[in-house]
Amino acid sequence: xxxxxxxxxxxxxxxxxxxxxxxxxxxxxxxxxxxxxxxxxxxxxxxxxxxxxxxxxxxxxxxxxxxxxxxxxxxxxxxxxxxxxxxxxxxxxxxxxxxxxxxxxxxxxxxxxxxxxxxxxxxxxxxxxxxxx
Amino acid sequence: xxxxxxxxxxxxxxxxxxxxxxxxxxxxxxxxxxxxxxxxxxxxxxxxxxxxxxxxxxxxxxxxxxxxxxxxxxxxxxxxxxxxxxxxxxxxxxxxxxxxxxxxxxxxxxxxxxxxxxxxxxxxxxxxxxxxx
Amino acid sequence: xxxxxxxxxxxxxxxxxxxxxxxxxxxxxxxxxxxxxxxxxxxxxxxxxxxxxxxxxxxxxxxxxxxxxxxxxxxxxxxxxxxxxxxxxxxxxxxxxxxxxxxxxxxxxxxxxxxxxxxxxxxxxxxxxxxxx
Amino acid sequence: xxxxxxxxxxxxxxxxxxxxxxxxxxxxxxxxxxxxxxxxxxxxxxxxxxxxxxxxxxxxxxxxxxxxxxxxxxxxxxxxxxxxxxxxxxxxxxxxxxxxxxxxxxxxxxxxxxxxxxxxxxxxxxxxxxxxx
Amino acid sequence: xxxxxxxxxxxxxxxxxxxxxxxxxxxxxxxxxxxxxxxxxxxxxxxxxxxxxxxxxxxxxxxxxxxxxxxxxxxxxxxxxxxxxxxxxxxxxxxxxxxxxxxxxxxxxxxxxxxxxxxxxxxxxxxxxxxxx
Amino acid sequence: xxxxxxxxxxxxxxxxxxxxxxxxxxxxxxxxxxxxxxxxxxxxxxxxxxxxxxxxxxxxxxxxxxxxxxxxxxxxxxxxxxxxxxxxxxxxxxxxxxxxxxxxxxxxxxxxxxxxxxxxxxxxxxxxxxxxx
Numbered sequence: 001x002x003x004x005x006x007x008x009x010x011x012x013x014x015x016x017x018x019x020x021x022x023x024x025x026x027x028x029x030x031x032x033x034x035x036x037x038x039x040x041x042x043x044x045x046x047x048x049x050x051x052x053x054x055x056x057x058x059x060x061x062x063x064x065x066x067x068x069x070x071x072x073x074x075x076x077x078x079x080x081x082x083x084x085x086x087x088x089x090x091x092x093x094x095x096x097x098x099x100x101x102x103x104x105x106x107x108x109x110x111x112x113x114x115x116x117x118x119x120x121x122x123x124x125x126x127x128x129x130x131x132x133x
Numbered sequence: 134x135x136x137x138x139x140x141x142x143x144x145x146x147x148x149x150x151x152x153x154x155x156x157x158x159x160x161x162x163x164x165x166x167x168x169x170x171x172x173x174x175x176x177x178x179x180x181x182x183x184x185x186x187x188x189x190x191x192x193x194x195x196x197x198x199x200x201x202x203x204x205x206x207x208x209x210x211x212x213x214x215x216x217x218x219x220x221x222x223x224x225x226x227x228x229x230x231x232x233x234x235x236x237x238x239x240x241x242x243x244x245x246x247x248x249x250x251x252x253x254x255x256x257x258x259x260x261x262x263x264x265x266x
Numbered sequence: 267x268x269x270x271x272x273x274x275x276x277x278x279x280x281x282x283x284x285x286x287x288x289x290x291x292x293x294x295x296x297x298x299x300x301x302x303x304x305x306x307x308x309x310x311x312x313x314x315x316x317x318x319x320x321x322x323x324x325x326x327x328x329x330x331x332x333x334x335x336x337x338x339x340x341x342x343x344x345x346x347x348x349x350x351x352x353x354x355x356x357x358x359x360x361x362x363x364x365x366x367x368x369x370x371x372x373x374x375x376x377x378x379x380x381x382x383x384x385x386x387x388x389x390x391x392x393x394x395x396x397x398x399x
Numbered sequence: 400x401x402x403x404x405x406x407x408x409x410x411x412x413x414x415x416x417x418x419x420x421x422x423x424x425x426x427x428x429x430x431x432x433x434x435x436x437x438x439x440x441x442x443x444x445x446x447x448x449x450x451x452x453x454x455x456x457x458x459x460x461x462x463x464x465x466x467x468x469x470x471x472x473x474x475x476x477x478x479x480x481x482x483x484x485x486x487x488x489x490x491x492x493x494x495x496x497x498x499x500x501x502x503x504x505x506x507x508x509x510x511x512x513x514x515x516x517x518x519x520x521x522x523x524x525x526x527x528x529x530x531x532x
Numbered sequence: 533x534x535x536x537x538x539x540x541x542x543x544x545x546x547x548x549x550x551x552x553x554x555x556x557x558x559x560x561x562x563x564x565x566x567x568x569x570x571x572x573x574x575x576x577x578x579x580x581x582x583x584x585x586x587x588x589x590x591x592x593x594x595x596x597x598x599x600x601x602x603x604x605x606x607x608x609x610x611x612x613x614x615x616x617x618x619x620x621x622x623x624x625x626x627x628x629x630x631x632x633x634x635x636x637x638x639x640x641x642x643x644x645x646x647x648x649x650x651x652x653x654x655x656x657x658x659x660x661x662x663x664x665x
Numbered sequence: 666x667x668x669x670x671x672x673x674x675x676x677x678x679x680x681x682x683x684x685x686x687x688x689x690x691x692x693x694x695x696x697x698x699x700x701x702x703x704x705x706x707x708x709x710x711x712x713x714x715x716x717x718x719x720x721x722x723x724x725x726x727x728x729x730x731x732x733x734x735x736x737x738x739x740x741x742x743x744x745x746x747x748x749x750x751x752x753x754x755x756x757x758x759x760x761x762x763x764x765x766x767x768x769x770x771x772x773x774x775x776x777x778x779x780x781x782x783x784x785x786x787x788x789x790x791x792x793x794x795x796x797x798x
Contacts, residue, residue, distance in 0.1 A: 073208075206513070364458050377776065453577075
C-alpha cells in the first residue's frame, strides 16, 4: 500500500500501526481497507502523524490523551465516528465509563447541552454495540 | 447582587464561588464586577451551574476536568479569554505546563494546526503575563 | 432517578419537568428513559438548568425564546435532533411554520445556504412526521 | 461604485441601502467606504442580498429578525463585529437591552457559557460606546 | 413556483438555473421539488444568489470555484449533502478525483484528520454511487 | 532546537523549512523564534507535517493548494493569523488579489456574509501592510 515509502516512512508507519492496534484490535486493517481505493495516503498519514509522531510522545499519559481527545471531539460535534472510536479506545485503555460520562456533562458548560447530549448518545451507542457482542 | 435568590440559590452560589476562588483568586469578584451592570444573572448562573452544579461533582478529578476543558476550548477556537482562564486554573491546581503544551500538540491531530498554534499562543500569553508579575 | 437530590433540587426539577412537558408531551419521560442507564444526571441537569433555571425566566417571551433557539441551532449545524425538537416545540406554542421558514431563509445571510437548507429540511422532516400521525 | 449594475441591480441596491440606513445611520456609506478599494462587489452583494432580498421580506417582523440574528451570531462566535452591529440595530428598532441580555443567557443552554459570556461582553461594549457619545 | 417574481427576478433565476443544470443534470428540478411545499423561496434564492449572482462571476474559473467550495465544506463539517453535491459537480466540470483527494489530505493540516477523513468518505460515497449507475 | 531528531526527522524538517521559506521569507525563523520557549516541537511538527509531508505532494499545484487553504480558513473563521499568512503566501506564488477577493465572495454562499466580510478584511489588512513597506 505505501510502497513508495522510504525506510524512514516505514518505521514511522510501523510504530503508528502498533500503537493503533493497541488502542483497538484490527483498526489498522480497517483503516487500510476503508481507504485503499480512494486515498491510501490519508490512511498512512493518520498512522504516521497521528498514531506515531503524536501518540508516541510520552509527556501526556495515554489516559489523559484519550480524555482530552474525547472532550475535543464532543466540543466539535462534527466527528461522531471519530468520537465513537476514541470512546472505545479510552474504555480499552482504562478510562472508566463514568469518567467519559462526566466529560460529556462537563462539556455542557463549555459547548452547551446539545453537544453534551450528542456525546452521551455516542457513548451509549458504543456501550450498546459492545453489549451485543 | 442576587438578592432575589432564595435560600437554595444562595447555597449553590456560595459553593460555586468558593470553588471558583480556589481555581483563581479574586475571580468571583472579577466576574461579579464585569457583569454587574449588564447581566448579573449570567455571572450568577456561571457560578451556580458551572462552578457549583458541575465542578462539585467528584467523578472526574479536578486535573482531568481542567485538561478536558482546555482541549475543548482549544478545539472550539472561539473562546480565547475562557481558554486563558482555564490554562491559569490548570497550572494553579497542578497540571504542568508540559501537559498543557502536549494537549495543544495533540489538538493538531483533531482540529488542525491553526487551533494548536492559537492554543499554544494562549498558553504563552498566560506564562508571559505571570512572569511579569 | 435523582434520589440524591435534596429538596431544592426536586423543586427545580419539578418546575423544569412541567415546562418541558408543556413544550412537548411526554418529553420528560423520553429524556429520562433515554439517559437512565447511561447518564441520568445529564437528563436531570437539562431539566434543572435548561428548562427550569432558564426557561422559567420571564424577560423573554416563550415565542421569542424558541425563535432565538431555532436560529442558534440552525447556525450551529451540529444539533439536528435538538433543532427538530425545538421546531416541534415552537409550532406547539404558536410560532407559525412561515416564521420558522423565514428564520431559515434569514440564516442564509449569516451562516450560508447549507445551514439554511439543512435547517429547512429539518422543518420539513418535522412537518412530514406530524402529517403521518 | 456599482456602475456595471443594470437597472434591476440598482433597484435592489436602492431598497437594501434604504433598509440598512434605517437600521443604522450612515452604515451604507461606512460599508461602501470600507470595501471600495478591496471588494466593492461584496459591499454591493451584502446590500442587495442581505438587506434587500432578505430584509424586505415581511413574514418575519424586524424585531424577530434581529433577535434571531443576534442568537445565531452569538452561537457562531466568529463574527463579533457583525454581532455588535446587529445589537446596535436591534436596540435601534426597539428590541430592549433586557431582551438581548436574555438571548445571551439562553445561549448558555445551547452553545455553552463562553458564547453567552462573549455575547454579553459584545452587548456591554455597544452600551458603553453609546454612553460615551 | 416563483410566480411573484418580477421580470428581473426571472432573469436572474433563468441564468442561475442554467448554470446549476450545467453542474449537475436535473438539479434545478430536484431543488424545486424538494422545497416546493416547505420553502419555495429558499430554492429560488439558492438559484438567484448562489448560482446566478455568484456563479456567473468570471474572475474565478469554475474549476477553482469548485475546489475552494470543496475545501470550505470539508472544513465546516456540517454540510455533507452539499459537499457531495459539489464533489459531483467538480468531477463533472473536470476537477480530477486525485485533486479532490488531495484537497482532503490538505485539510488535515488546517482542520484536523476527522474533517479530512469524513471529506474523503464523502468522495468515496460519490464515486461508489456513480459506479453503481 | 530539534536536537533529538534522527536523521530522517532532519530531512523532513529541511524539506519543510525550504518550502516554508519559499512561501514567505524568514518564516521558519519567525516560527522557531515564536515557539522556542513554549513549544519548539509544535513548530517542528508544523514544518515536518504541514510544509514537508503535505506541501511536498505534487498532485495539487501550489496555487490550487493556497486557494483551497484560503477558502477553508475563511470558512472556519477562527484562524485569522493563519489566514493572513496564507493570503500573503498566495499572493507571493501568483494567486491574484482578484482571485482571493472572489474566493471571499464565494464563501458568502457557503458560510454567510460575516465570514466573507471578515475574510475580505484580512485580505485588506495584508494589502495595507505590504503597501506600508
